[in-house]
Amino acid sequence: MGYLNLDEIIIEDNHSSKLYDIKKLLLKQGLKFEENVEYTVALYDDDKIIATGSSEGKILKCIAVDDNYKQMGISNTIISDLISEQYRRGNNHLFVYTKPKNYKVFQKLGFYMIAEVPNRVILLENDPCGIKKYINNLKKEKISGDVISSVVVNCNPFTLGHKYLIEKASRESDVVHVFIVSEDKSVFPSDIRYKLVKEGLSHLKNVILHKSQNYIISNATFPSYFMKKQNEAVKTHCLLDILIFMKYIVPALGINKRYVGEESLCPVTKIYNDTMKEMLPKGNVEVIEIPRIQIGGNITSASTVRKLIKENKFLEVRKLVPDTTYNFLMSREGMSIIKKI
Known part of the structure; x- marks a missing residue:
């Protein structure tokens, strides 16, 4: 990748040796790796992992950026990669659950709030009419x-x-x-x-x-x-x-x-x-x-x-x-x- 000369690693095998770095970064950010993910992307600055994100079908999850690399647009890079991959796989209606403090990052990338458990989690989707369509049918x-x-x-x-x-x-x-x-x-x-x-x-x-x-x-x-x-x-x-x-x-x-x-x-x-x-x-x-x-x-x-x-x-x-x-x-x-x- 051109930005900061970062290297991108794609993992679709949950037995990959690279998962050690990913799990370590997630733990530093108070997250844990889920073994049922199907696709993972990781960014490296030289030999240091600085960001990661995963998806399980239409759900984006396990997204983290090293503290020293925040506010640099790197989370956008990770999320955009995950979205592109899911679109390639035919999953156009995507969901993400994340901490409320991350709402603006996803909002800028076209995600809309469904619900929030205050101070714990928000659930977002990338279709502005997703839940509205479901409710209208109900x-x-x-x-x-x-x-x-x-x-x-x-x-x-x-x-x-x-x-x-x-x-x-x-x-x-x-x-x-x-x-x-x-x-x-x-x-x-x-x-x-x-x-x-x-x-x-x-x-x-x-x-x-x-x-x-x-x-x-x-x-x-x-x-x-x-x-x-x-x-x-x-x-x-x-x-x-x-x-x-x-x-x-x-x-x-x-x-x-x-x-x-x-x-x-x-x-x-x-x-x-x-x-x-x-x-x-x-x-x-x-x-x-x-x-x-x-x-x-x-x-x-x-x-x-x-x-x-x-x-x-x-x-x-x-x-x-x-x-x-x-x-x-x-x-x-x-x-x-x-x-x-």
């Missing part, structure tokens, strides 16, 4: 009523526990908006999870299904890479996600209740539930936490189902999932997924 599904409820589920896969929770919400509400997590980070792909939920709830006429896309429990809303403590990271994940839900989703659909399953197995989900109970009432949304049902001594959770699948205990699996889910599991497509568990 508004088309708005139905009036006294009790407008919501449920957010991953369903990896859809179980009788999910069915029980949503049926209860359906009985107690005029309308239930069910958001299925769109992120493809689960064993069961997002399109399959959506299909299983749709088939499993076809008897409920007051339930409307939505894909969460980038704005509800997605990789974009979980900025753990710069959190020093895991509990702090989880809490920040939850706050950001819930703030987006309160700021955009709730008013778009007139939601006043959110149903959740009681969590005793996963500490992350428990923190999420506790944060919802703390935050959502401030936005006039009541949180209804429902105890999980047990069948044959097993809690009807998706993780239990996956464990039983792994152990080839399909008679036990059948007791915990609707017929629609079980029939899919027994199909050729289902068997190809089972092999990965």
Whole structure:
């Protein structure tokens, strides 16, 4: 590179020896390297690393500049490189989570604020109408009523526990908006999870299904890479996600209740539930936490189902999932997924 005679190194192998320098620089800046990144750029002044940045799909992350090289436009160079690479890969809608003090740097590069957890994190996107378009589409599904409820589920896969929770919400509400997590980070792909939920709830006429896309429990809303403590990271994940839900989703659909399953197995989900109970009432949304049902001594959770699948205990699996889910599991497509568990 011509500027300051810097050398640029591109890394797409997370076993590269250069990662030692990158991790060291990130730690100096209070950040940590995430092993799931797909592309990393680093700038060197002679043999000294002075800046780095990474991306995981459409998410820009792990961006740092040595203190002695700040205010020199080097962060712009890193970010511009990451943006160009993602455009080359066909990812045009990009997200970045960063500390609030970095907002102006990204704003100058065409990023727009979605939400902020004060003094912790901001979430930005490079489409000025991104979340507006999502919300405008949601508004088309708005139905009036006294009790407008919501449920957010991953369903990896859809179980009788999910069915029980949503049926209860359906009985107690005029309308239930069910958001299925769109992120493809689960064993069961997002399109399959959506299909299983749709088939499993076809008897409920007051339930409307939505894909969460980038704005509800997605990789974009979980900025753990710069959190020093895991509990702090989880809490920040939850706050950001819930703030987006309160700021955009709730008013778009007139939601006043959110149903959740009681969590005793996963500490992350428990923190999420506790944060919802703390935050959502401030936005006039009541949180209804429902105890999980047990069948044959097993809690009807998706993780239990996956464990039983792994152990080839399909008679036990059948007791915990609707017929629609079980029939899919027994199909050729289902068997190809089972092999990965």
